[in-house]
Amino acid sequence: MMDDRIETAEHAWHGLRVLLLEQHDRRKEVAEALGMSFNRVKALRRIANQPCTLRSLAEFMVIDAPYATVIVDDLAKRGLVERTANPADRRSKLVRVTPPGRAAAEEGNRILDTPPDALLALPPDDLAALDRIVTRLLD
Known part of the structure; x- marks a missing residue:
């Protein structure tokens, strides 16, 4: 009985992976629309959601700190983010989104959130059933 459940879960997971990452992968579309790599888009969307330190950004993105610095430097050069003093720790900086960065992050979210036909x-x-299931999985 448990083997059937595992097999069904694996089949469903495989289908979701193919659906999201192969058949309807919007990462290339959003990268082209915003003119930057998807990793930069991902970082920008995270920073737009909540200001963060370079360390927390690196942890979120599962990258090393020097690469997070390269990404933030590029986003800052584009005028999409800025470094500000961290009131909780004067030794570190917070990375915050700028108004153009917020607009770009919102465009990225719009593209990524567009459901396939x-x-x-x-x-x-x-x-409705799919929405209920996905909501349960996200809890």
């Missing part, structure tokens, strides 16, 4: 074509009951 196949999802929009689902019957309303199936779509």
Whole structure:
């Protein structure tokens, strides 16, 4: 009985991975639209969500601190983020989004959140069931 559950979960997970990362991967689209690598887009979206230190950004992105610095330097050069004093620790800086950075992050979110046509074509009951399941998985 448990083997069936595991097999079904693996099948569902495989399907989700293929759906999101192969058939409807929006990472290339958002990178092209914003004119930067997807890692920079990911960092910008994180910073727009909440100012952070370079260390916390590196941890979030699962990258080393020097690479996080390279990404933030590039975003700052583009005028999308700025470094400010960290009131909690004067030895570190907080990275904050600028108004143009917020607009770019919002555009990135809009592109990434655009559902594929196949999802929009689902019957309303199936779509509602999928929404319920995804919400449960995110809790």
